[in-house]
Amino acid sequence: MESPKHAGDIAVAVSKAYGIETMFTLSGGHVFPLYDGAVHEGMPILDVRHEQSAVFAAEATARLTRKPGLAVLTAGPGITNGVSGVATAHFNGSPVVVMGGRAPQSRWGSGALQEIDHPPLFAPITKLAFTGSGADSVAQDVEMAFRTALAPHRGPVFLDFHMDHLFSAAPALEEAPETLTPSPLEPDPDALAAIAQLIAEAHHPVLVLGSDVWMDRAEEVARSFVEEYRLPVIPNGQGRGILPAGHELLVTRARGMAFSQADLVIVAGAPIDFRLGYGWFGGKDGAPLAKVVHLADAPSQLTTHMDPAAVAAGDLSLLFWSLGAACANAGVSPKTYAPWVTQLSEAASAAIAADTALLESASDPIHPMRIYGELGRLLADDAVVIGDGGDFVSYAGKYVEPRQPGNWLDPGPYGCLGTGLGYAIAARIARPSSQVVLLLGDGAAGFSLMDVDTLVRHRLPVVMICGNNGMWGLEKHPMQMLYGYDVAAELQPQCRYDQVVTALGGGGELVTDPSEIGPALRRAFDSGIPYMVNIATDPSVAYPRHTTGI
Missing domain, CATH: 3.40.50.970 (Thiamin diphosphate (ThDP)-binding fold, Pyr/PP domains)
Incomplete structure (x- = not known):
């Protein structure tokens, strides 16, 4: 060289x-x-x-x-x-x-x-x-x-x-460096046998598929395992899309029922953290707490704050493939828990059907769910959806269901606002032919909106949707509940974040009429430039949360 x-x-x-x-x-x-x-x-x-x-x-x-x-x-x-x-x-x-x-x-x-x-x-x-x-x-x-x-x-x-x-001068490379990849970590077969036995004995199992299933390139073998053993699935993080929207075993919308009535919860490729209620599943109406199994790509990721029924660590592709073989040896029969799967599937379908009124709501001020009703009609199967915000983006986590794996980005468990513009820049480069949609709360927009300039300078078209309720919603409503007042929680109502985008060379508009949301989003997708649809939403609407994280 x-x-x-x-x-x-x-x-x-x-x-x-x-x-x-x-x-x-x-x-x-x-x-x-x-x-x-x-x-x-x-x-x-x-x-x-x-x-x-x-x-x-x-x-x-x-x-x-x-x-x-x-x-x-x-x-x-x-x-x-x-x-x-x-x-x-x-x-x-x-x-x-x-x-x-x-x-x-x-x-x-x-x-x-x-x-x-x-x-x-x-x-x-x-x-x-x-x-x-x-x-x-x-x-x-x-x-x-x-x-x-x-x-x-x-x-x-x-x-x-x-x-x-x-x-300083450095020695020349004699040849291209050898980029060694780590050898796959083999899971313990005895641990997998024990997990298979737990599945064989379960009547209300639930499988959580987390981000590391995607990152370990295990999405296909994980889906095959799920479909062979007919396990109901709740995705977490980038596990979203491994089972596409509409899949009969995807029971995200029955999450509360699934976690409160489960007798076995298998968490694969995700930490058992606040997003999963710290592992406290089951226990409804005096029933025992659910047994918990943790599957991770490395021993360092196995939970330490609780005593699970079983754990296994290893390359997640190998792990799911080997667990399938262990389930066959253990005589796991989906018939054992088929009524439970049907119950969850029906509950999820009912919840989806019940969404229609708000997804099509003509309320004025605008309910945040109306935005997701309109967006859902425009998203392509390979769209990359990025969430950067609190209340507004929480609705996306519930109502935007990816159709392919690897197409959802949020800040993850650290919960850092301001990720959005950096994520959008990367998504447009990594997926040049896909729609890239950045969902911003008006609070989050203040952290990184100047990087619209980066999108413009480098010709990176992105559709930005700002749910603008004029406040820090995650703080204002809880403070009102706790103290009867709030401080440091107000933002400027209907602040023209769209004009920031246009001033930096992009496009944008403010929407206050629910009937204009769909046309504005279509203009954004058709523009071919960084474009913000800044939508004034009802400040009285707060995303419902539970302290357990379930």
Whole structure:
């Protein structure tokens, strides 16, 4: 290979070998050699308006493509601005590598510009956070970063380089780096046999399919397992779409009944956290609590806050395939729980039918559900839907059912607002022929709307829908309930976020009449530019929540 000019060339060449196709960044002098390396390697550079969006874009790239994402951040505040994005990647198990600039080694300790030791800031929220040791070792350091990010359980890695090291000459790569993939972790057959026996004995089983089923490329074998053994499914996170909308075993709309009456809940590829009531299932009308089984892609992800009936860890494709064989050996018969499946399916169908009135509501002010009724008529099967918000996006989680896996993005269990624009940037690049829809609460819009400029500059059309109720709904209603008053929960009613988009070069409009929602959304999809439909919704409507998370 031709000798590179500096260490930045090597870092980018190794990144490219690991499948990196886009560098997300915000310009900074400490990382100029990485930009120069990207130019030499023909790697596109996509620059944003806030570093958090660069990390969110890299994270969404990892979640959509199931390959690593790369963000490059300049030293000091450039890197600290990315902390929330890295924390989000940590909680989502997203294989993201964040490369940072660092004050020169030759000036370290003398007060150079933006001199701060970054890795200790990232240690709690990464698999590995370290500083490259020099230009001579840059290839090995970058390889270590990507291999660590990709190894089960996937997650973010932070690596910074002293500025003078990046500008220094580095040894040429003799050949393209060998991008080793971790060997699949085999699940324990005895554990699977025990789980199969629990399924054989169950009369009210429920299977939760989480994000790691998608990330482990196990969606097809998981669906085959579900259909062979006729298990009712509730998806979680990016598990949405593994069973498409309308599938007879998809019982999301009977979630409350399923979890409260279950005698066995199998959670696959998701943490047993607040979204799943911390594992407290069953127990309705004095019945025993449900037995809980946890399936994870790595032992580190198995629950520790409760004592489940059984656990198994391993590559989730192998795990579902092997569990199917174990169920056959255990004599699992779907007839045992067929009445339960029918009961849940009928309850889900009834709930869907009952939605019609609000999905078609002509109420003024606009009920948020009317927006999802109109949107559902326009979404293509391969549409990527992104949620960034509280109350408004909670409705999406309930009423937008993906038709294909890998097409739903939300912030995940960390719950960080402001992910939306970064996610939308990545989605448009990763899925160039698909609809990309970003759902924003008006609170969330304030975190990252300036990156509409990024969409415009890089010609990335996205449909943005803002549910604008003029407040922080997740805070205002609970404060009113607790104290009889609220503070710090008001936003400007009907704030013209659409005009922000048009000022930045996109398109947009404000909608206050429910009959205009559908036409406005069609104009947005037809526009071919970043376009916001800013919809004024009824501030008295709050998404119903339960403290258990069920």
